[in-house]
Amino acid sequence: xxRKLRPWVAMAAALxxxxxxxxxxSGADDEAELGPLVAWTKxxxxxxxxxxxxxxxxxxxxxxTGRTLSNRTKxxxxxxxxxxxxxxxxxxxxxxxxxxxxxxxxxxxxxxxTHVTARHPWAGVNGGLFQREPAGAGAEKTTAHTSVSVTxxxxxxxxxxxxxxxxxxxxxxYGIPYVTKLRTHLKLTTSSGEFERxxxxxxxxxxxxxxxxxxxxxxxxxxxxxxxxxxxxxxFTDDYGLPTPKPGTDPLVAATADPGYEVVVDAHGVVTEAxxxxxxxxxxxxxxxxxxxxxxxxxxxxRLVRDDTVTIGxxxxxxxxxxxxxxxxxxxxxxxxxxxLLNSDIPxxxxxxCSGKEPGADGVxxxxxxxxxxxxxxxxxxxxxxxxxxxxNEDGEYLQTFAALLDAPVLGILDALNLDGGGSTTLQTGTxxxxxxxxxxxxxxxxxxxxxxxxxxxxxYGMYAKP
Amino acid sequence: xxxxxxxxxxGALITAALALLCSVFFVLPASAEAEPFDDCPPATFCLYSxxxxxxxxxxxxxLQSAESYGAAWDGKTLSAKNNTxxxxxxxxxxxxxxxxxxVKKGAPDAYPAGTVSGHKLVPSRALCFTGYERCPDNRxxxxxxxxxxxxxxxxxxxxxxxxxxxxxxxxxxPAPRSAWNRTAKEVCxxxxxxYTGTWADPADSSGVRKFGAYVxxxxxxxxxxxxxxxxxxxxxxxxxxxxxx
Numbered sequence: 001x002x003r004k005l006r007p008w009v010a011m012a013a014a015l016x017x018x019x020x021x022x023x024x025x026s027g028a029d030d031e032a033e034l035g036p037l038v039a040w041t042k043x044x045x046x047x048x049x050x051x052x053x054x055x056x057x058x059x060x061x062x063x064x065t066g067r068t069l070s071n072r073t074k075x076x077x078x079x080x081x082x083x084x085x086x087x088x089x090x091x092x093x094x095x096x097x098x099x100x101x102x103x104x105x106x107x108x109x110x111x112x113x114t115h116v117t118a119r120h121p122w123a124g125v126n127g128g129l130f131q132r133e134p135a136g137a138g139a140e141k142t143t144a145h146t147s148v149s150v151t152x153x154x155x156x157x158x159x160x161x162x163x164x165x166x167x168x169x170x171x172x173x174y175g176i177p178y179v180t181k182l183r184t185h186l187k188l189t190t191s192s193g194e195f196e197r198x199x200x201x202x203x204x205x206x207x208x209x210x211x212x213x214x215x216x217x218x219x220x221x222x223x224x225x226x227x228x229x230x231x232x233x234x235x236f237t238d239d240y241g242l243p244t245p246k247p248g249t250d251p252l253v254a255a256t257a258d259p260g261y262e263v264v265v266d267a268h269g270v271v272t273e274a275x276x277x278x279x280x281x282x283x284x285x286x287x288x289x290x291x292x293x294x295x296x297x298x299x300x301x302x303r304l305v306r307d308d309t310v311t312i313g314x315x316x317x318x319x320x321x322x323x324x325x326x327x328x329x330x331x332x333x334x335x336x337x338x339x340x341l342l343n344s345d346i347p348x349x350x351x352x353x354c355s356g357k358e359p360g361a362d363g364v365x366x367x368x369x370x371x372x373x374x375x376x377x378x379x380x381x382x383x384x385x386x387x388x389x390x391x392x393n394e395d396g397e398y399l400q401t402f403a404a405l406l407d408a409p410v411l412g413i414l415d416a417l418n419l420d421g422g423g424s425t426t427l428q429t430g431t432x433x434x435x436x437x438x439x440x441x442x443x444x445x446x447x448x449x450x451x452x453x454x455x456x457x458x459x460x461y462g463m464y465a466k467p
Numbered sequence: 468x469x470x471x472x473x474x475x476x477x478g479a480l481i482t483a484a485l486a487l488l489c490s491v492f493f494v495l496p497a498s499a500e501a502e503p504f505d506d507c508p509p510a511t512f513c514l515y516s517x518x519x520x521x522x523x524x525x526x527x528x529x530l531q532s533a534e535s536y537g538a539a540w541d542g543k544t545l546s547a548k549n550n551t552x553x554x555x556x557x558x559x560x561x562x563x564x565x566x567x568x569x570v571k572k573g574a575p576d577a578y579p580a581g582t583v584s585g586h587k588l589v590p591s592r593a594l595c596f597t598g599y600e601r602c603p604d605n606r607x608x609x610x611x612x613x614x615x616x617x618x619x620x621x622x623x624x625x626x627x628x629x630x631x632x633x634x635x636x637x638x639x640x641p642a643p644r645s646a647w648n649r650t651a652k653e654v655c656x657x658x659x660x661x662y663t664g665t666w667a668d669p670a671d672s673s674g675v676r677k678f679g680a681y682v683x684x685x686x687x688x689x690x691x692x693x694x695x696x697x698x699x700x701x702x703x704x705x706x707x708x709x710x711x712x
Contacts, residue, residue: 086690
């Protein structure tokens with residue numbers, strides 16, 4: 001079991017090995033282990049509950065210059081929650097809070113995991129990328145996932161297309177996040193065997209957010225990134241939680257004005273309603289609502305009437321292994337665009353991107369202030385929840401530099417997926433939030449509403465004997 | 468599992484130290500002879516009965532994991548080569564239990580005699596540390612070790628003739644250390660085979676308060692903590708936890 005080291009680490013290791021033959025420890029060893037974290041100070045690990053610890057690394061400030069090595073006047077904090085599933089009764093799961101269409105703060109989402117105080121999650125971070133749909137969807141705060149999202153086996157969004165290569169995600173099952181590339185295959189089949197591709201789940205037809213879902217999707221906006229396709233079929237799940245979107249969601253995307261066609265399906269796959277127009281429908285328990293626009297509407301209109309049966313086929317393909325991941329109730333998935341670490345290597349395709357840049361302490365060099373959230377595993381096989389923020393302000397790092405920070409040997413992180421960052425970055429243990437609020441609402445800084453969360457919770461519990 | 472190779476970087480450090488020693492003693496590899504493990508085919512995980520890729524060889528594709536090898540091969544492996552694209556997880560005990568070592572793709576490994584009883588091939592190293600994936604859907608599975616590792620019992624729900632409880636009584640089989648409730652019902656575990664019994668609450672010094680059931684909710688997999696670990700003798704499946712005894 002060996003690992004290819006980068007040249008500077010290998011050199012340091014070789015030097016360390018030579019010295020280790022004659023001395024029990026050395027500074028070079030320490031520096032090699034710390035890597036870029038040599039400019040940070042490790043705090044004492046705090047035990048949240050047996051098996052869950054939070055460790056904080058704080059950037060050092062040079063007392064002479066009053067600056068960090070990264071050209072800042074205020075130190076940043078890197079927080080890592082490590083989860084040891086052998087040390088306690090622990091789970092690792094994702095959740096969407098009240099429903100899939102509504103964004104909420106991490107605190108609100110974690111509070112909805114259970115109404116029993118003793119079973120409140122031990123720790124959690126915000127989850128995957130998402131995009132708000134315009135208020136024309138019929139309700140404020142309507143959200144759509146950027147890529148694959150699954151909760152308890154229910155698929156909430158398709159993968160990004162990316163030339164049919166799929167998109168990065170973490171499959172969370174039996175307490176382990178498995179970072180890989182994922183691709184969804186969605187198909188609507190009638191009782192006579194005719195079938196059509198489903199474009200997506202739980203978002204406005206005609207308006208794929210953030211990334212193209214297939215080669216037909218065309219970009220119409222870069223900020224925020226929005227695509228369009230005039231011919232689509234979109235399915236809504238019963239945990240969507242709001243009435244389905246009506247025409248005219250986004251005045252800037254013409255396809256969303258298509259009146260379309262809507263089909264309501266019950267829990268047994270039987271069509272209970274098929275009608276012209278769409279929107280304002282509450283998805284029946286266990287059922288689905290199917291909306292079509294353009295040729296998607298024509299396909300539905302020509303084939304489905306009341307009392308027909310339809311099958312909504314969903315496959316989640318692990319592109320890495322070429323195998324399907326069965327979507328049973330044990331499966332959760334969170335997604336984003338970028339894998340940060342894979343087998344302790346930074347993927348070559350990882351861009352050094354940053355949305356928020358500003359001059360650093362020298363007034364010249366630009367620093368990246370994007371806060372970061374990540375989900376990964378370490379050499380002990382334990383899941384880790386990670387945030388990088390300012391202490392009381394939004395701050396972070398360029399993506400590649402963040403990956404290099406997580407690749408510090410002392411952290412022992414092998415695989416890591418970048419999650420939604422910026423103002424979305426939130427970390428909570430118990431009922432305490434450890435990341436700063438970033439959004440100004442009515443003159444007050446608050447934590448941002450997010451689409452979903454990854455958390456470690458109570459796996460089992462003792463129940464007192466009945467009297 | 469306490470003795471796995473925990474630090475990839477430390478492995479590199481040791482390799483560097485060995486290289487340094489080799490250079491001191493002028494030990495050079497033979498260049499004209501076949502490299503060790505050369506006979507291991509592509510896309511194959513090879514186990515050898517001799518050190519350094521010698522002796523009898525057993526081949527496995529990346530779809531062929533083995534909870535045990537049987538008497539003919541158990542404990543016989545002395546070296547291995549992982550030519551698959553997966554991580555190889557090598558276990559000291561059958562049922563993915565005991566000592567664990569992981570082998571990166573393309574890497575060889577060596578083992579003392581009698582220490583290899585099974586392996587699996589997984590796309591992520593972290594998946595070596597759990598064995599829950601063996602549990603079939605709609606079943607309660609219990610495991611001899613923490614985190615779904617070790618011998619697994621797949622419980623087929625049955626109705627107890629006396630109590631009419633819908634669950635399982637374990638009799639004398641080893642009490643589990645972890646469990647996965649992969650059903651659509653809640654599970655209540657008990658310390659007696661008769662779906663009864665209590666545990667003292669360690670937090671109650673008076674000894675009055677007692678637990679009457681340990682609950683794992685539908686879909687959850689977990690290691691079982693003290694005072695419940697290793698004590699379960701029966702369980703029942705219920706619609707709601709209020710139905711626990």
